[in-house]
Amino acid sequence: MKFFVSMMAALAISVGLLGGAAPAATVQQNRQGPNFKTTTPIKHLVVIFQENVSFDHYFGTYPYALNPSGEPKFNPAPNTPSVNGLSGVLLTNNPNLANPQRLDRSQALTCDMDHAYQAEQEAFDHGLMDKFVQYTSGGGCTDKNLVMDYYDGNTVTGLWNYAQHFSLSDNSFGTTFGPSTPGAINLISGQTNGATPATIPNIVSNGTDIGDIDPAYDACSSKSGQTLSMSGQNIGDLLNAQGITWGWFEGGFAPTSGSGKNIVCGSSHKNIGGVSVTDYIPHHEPFQYYQSTANPDHLPPTSIPMIGQTDQANHQYDLSYFWQAADSGYLPAVSFLKAPGYEDGHAGYSDPLDEQQFLVDTINHLETLPTWSSTAVVISYDDSDGWYDHVLAPIVSQSNDPSYDALTDPGQCGTAPTGAYQDRCGFGPRLPLLVISPYAKQNFIDNTVTDQTSIVRFIEDNWSLGRLGNQSFDALSNSLLNMFDFSGSPAPRLFLDPTTGERVKKAIY
Numbered sequence: 001m002k003f004f005v006s007m008m009a010a011l012a013i014s015v016g017l018l019g020g021a022a023p024a025a026t027v028q029q030n031r032q033g034p035n036f037k038t039t040t041p042i043k044h045l046v047v048i049f050q051e052n053v054s055f056d057h058y059f060g061t062y063p064y065a066l067n068p069s070g071e072p073k074f075n076p077a078p079n080t081p082s083v084n085g086l087s088g089v090l091l092t093n094n095p096n097l098a099n100p101q102r103l104d105r106s107q108a109l110t111c112d113m114d115h116a117y118q119a120e121q122e123a124f125d126h127g128l129m130d131k132f133v134q135y136t137s138g139g140g141c142t143d144k145n146l147v148m149d150y151y152d153g154n155t156v157t158g159l160w161n162y163a164q165h166f167s168l169s170d171n172s173f174g175t176t177f178g179p180s181t182p183g184a185i186n187l188i189s190g191q192t193n194g195a196t197p198a199t200i201p202n203i204v205s206n207g208t209d210i211g212d213i214d215p216a217y218d219a220c221s222s223k224s225g226q227t228l229s230m231s232g233q234n235i236g237d238l239l240n241a242q243g244i245t246w247g248w249f250e251g252g253f254a255p256t257s258g259s260g261k262n263i264v265c266g267s268s269h270k271n272i273g274g275v276s277v278t279d280y281i282p283h284h285e286p287f288q289y290y291q292s293t294a295n296p297d298h299l300p301p302t303s304i305p306m307i308g309q310t311d312q313a314n315h316q317y318d319l320s321y322f323w324q325a326a327d328s329g330y331l332p333a334v335s336f337l338k339a340p341g342y343e344d345g346h347a348g349y350s351d352p353l354d355e356q357q358f359l360v361d362t363i364n365h366l367e368t369l370p371t372w373s374s375t376a377v378v379i380s381y382d383d384s385d386g387w388y389d390h391v392l393a394p395i396v397s398q399s400n401d402p403s404y405d406a407l408t409d410p411g412q413c414g415t416a417p418t419g420a421y422q423d424r425c426g427f428g429p430r431l432p433l434l435v436i437s438p439y440a441k442q443n444f445i446d447n448t449v450t451d452q453t454s455i456v457r458f459i460e461d462n463w464s465l466g467r468l469g470n471q472s473f474d475a476l477s478n479s480l481l482n483m484f485d486f487s488g489s490p491a492p493r494l495f496l497d498p499t500t501g502e503r504v505k506k507a508i509y
Contacts, residue, residue, distance in 0.1 A: 036244075036333065038462045041439060041486055043374035045462070047336045047455055048362060049187060050355060051180065051284070051346035052115065052385030055170060055430040057149075058156050058352070060086035060100065062163060065153035071105050072500040074153030074160050081445040083170040086150065090390055095130035098145035100388060105155045105353070109273045111141040112348030113386030116202070117178035117210035120386060120429060121407040127392040136386030138348075148388045151352055157501025158356045159434070162363070162379070165494045166440040167483035172450040173393040174383055174428035175473050177407075180346075181212045183382030183452060184286035185230060187336075190453035190473035193421035194231035204228065205401055208423035214282040217294030220255070220265035221282045230289040235334075235456050236315055237292055238465040245308030245332040247315045247322070248287050251340025252279025254318035255298050263298055271342040277349045279340035284382070287316055308332030323365070331371050334459055337362065347385055353499075360498035363436060364507040367493045376437035378455055378480070384429035393427035394449060396476050421471055427451050435483040438490035446483045453477040 036043065062083050063076035086100055094100060103110070114136045123135040137144040153160035162168075175186035182192045193208040196216075203211035209228060214221035216229035239246045255263035265280040287293040295316035302311045307325035319340070325331060343358035344350050363377060398414030399405050399422050407413040413425035433450065453473040458480045460467060468474050495507045 037464070039464065040462055040481075040484070041374060042376045042437070042462055042484075043333065044331050044371050044376070045334050045459060046366065046375060046377045047187075047334075048359065048377060048379045049184070049336055049338055050359075050379065050381050051344040051350065052112075052383055052387075053345055053381050053432055054384035054387040054389040055172075055391070055432050056086055056100070056389040057384075057387040058151055058159060058432050059083055059163070059168070059170070060150040061102075061152050062160060062168075063153070065160070066102060067154060068104070071154040072157045072502050074157055077164060077443060080164065080443055083168070083445055084391060085170070086390065094148070095128065096148055096388065097133040098148050100148045100150055101145075103149045103151050103155065108155060108351040108353045109271070110146060110347045110351070111138045112346070113138040113141070113147050115179045115383050115386040117176075117182070117423070117425075118404045118406050120177045120384070121405060121413060121425060123386070124392060124407055126408055129390050129392060132386070132388045138386070140348075147386060156352050156356065158360045158496050158498070159379075159432070159501070161494065161496055161501060161503060162434055162436055164443055166437065166442065166491060167435040167444045167446055169433040169446040169448070169450060169483065171391075171430070171447045172380075172433035172454070173430050174426065175452045176397070176424050176426035177428040178210050178383065179212050180382045181228075181283045181286075182209050184284055185209060185289060186452045186473065187380070187382070187455060188236065188286045189230070189232065189234040189468060190456055190477070191232055191468065191470060192424055193471070196229045196231070197226070200226055205404055206422040208421055210404060210423050212283045215285060215288035215294070217291055217296045218282050218285065218288040219261045219263045219297050220280060221288075228289060229291065232470050233468050234287065234290055234293060235459055235465075235468070236287055236290075238460065238468065239334060239463070240310060242463060242465055244334065244463050244465075246334040247308050247317050247332050248285065248336045248338070249317045249319045249322035250280060250285055250338035251319045251343070253285075253298055253316065254300070254320065260297055265298065267340075269340055269342045271350060271354050273351075275349065277340075277342040279342070281341055284338055284344070285316070304328050305330055326366070326369060326371070331369070333463065345381075356501050357498045360496045360501065361509040364495050364498070364509040367495065368507050372493070373438055373490075376435060376439065376484070379432070379434040379436070380452060380455060381431040381433075384431060389430045391430045393430065393451075395425065395427065397424045397426045397473070399423050399425040426473070435480065437484070439484045439486055440491050441483060441485045442491045444483065448478050448482045450478050450480060454480050
């Protein structure tokens with residue numbers, strides 16, 4: 001095995017020196033072994049997991065933008081399909097206390113909304129969707145009506161252009177209500193129950209995580225507050241069982257000082273407002289909640305060829321290692337990418353313009369690799385931040401915790417069946433979801449009901465992994481397959497300007 005790894009490393013070095021696309025592709029195929037069989041032509045899935053955006057907040061008026069002078073323009077192609085968005089009475093006589101207003105590109109930086117498990121249910125008000133101003137407007141926001149507002153294609157220009165050329169879902173939801181940690185855990189396991197400790201006010205109830213809290217298996221987690229561990233399986237365990245390469249790659253994961261339990265993850269960047277933001281946010285790293293998939297001391301991989309395989313890094317990496325692997329022909333079969341804080345889109349410290357820089361840089365770069373012909377990129381989000389959206393999801397998981405549920409009545413999101421885990425009211429708020437790939441349907445709006453765990457289901461089905469079990473939402477979730485076309489002409493590459501989001505002829509990254 002050591003001889004094989006060293007030979008592969010040597011081949012990777014020769015690929016880098018020669019710059020040849022074909023040898024890199026050969027390395028990529030050879031390292032997978034006999035388990036590199038998929039049920040679709042997708043051999044590489046890259047999930048870009050962003051922060052805190054409702055569908056209406058980014059796509060409410062798609063495909064029609066105001067196009068004021070001096071801003072990047074968006075003009076839809078003929079026959080562009082419409083979405084279930086904001087129009088007519090929703091803009092002029094909204095049932096909430098305020099009408100949605102367009103946010104200009106100059107208003108990219110905003111305060112953060114309230115996106116707690118209970119507050120979001122209260123804002124949904126029995127499905128009337130009419131109490132966002134009262135319940136999810138941010139505590140630090142002086143303008144409580146801001147929670148209703150939205151961007152259009154003059155600000156989120158890159159995302160609108162990706163929707164124009166690839167596939168966008170207007171019917172995808174958070175798996176449950178609540179903030180970042182539940183959303184991240186649902187992304188990889190579809191199961192927020194199994195938390196230890198089993199009760200923390202406003203964070204854990206009945207053994208189910210409903211709030212933000214740092215992971216127990218992470219030396220960069222808070223040293224002063226409680227941390228959380230999760231039991232059960234996640235998608236990483238299923239991938240490991242079949243020998244499929246995978247990894248979570250997050251900005252700022254590499255320590256800046258210290259060693260062992262005394263490491264410091266202190267790297268930071270300034271957002272467009274000039275505010276310094278710490279890159280690594282522990283409660284955004286879901287695999288660190290599970291002992292089986294954690295890298296507590298943030299150890300680096302033992303070599304570039306070992307990225308995606310099991311070694312001391314245990315599949316958890318700094319974002320920089322993703323590009324070292326991908327550019328050397330070692331792109332894992334499944335990769336989760338997490339932007340550094342200032343580029344993750346989270347209101348309060350990030351914004352759509354910094355986010356666009358990350359998204360476009362990443363996708364432009366991926367499109368230049370020899371592996372692009374077998375790659376699919378999924379852009380998805382952890383939660384809605386509490387931003388207004390007018391669509392109620394089907395409630396496929398009911399809960400009746402008297403302390404936290406509130407959708408259908410105080411203490412109720414319906415009534416959980418006997419034996420079902422409590423505090424998993426869902427599906428939750430509607431979120432953006434895009435598929436960008438040569439195999440994505442072009443200029444397509446998908447109406448299939450999907451959720452964050454639909455990504456887990458795609459991985460399970462594409463690599464024949466089986467299901468997670470234990471009441472995971474993967475058994476309830478629909479597939480992403482309707483966003484793909486495996487029989488038609490491949491969708492052409494689309495290169496964008498990371499600053500404006502407008503189309504360019506040559507990749508910029």
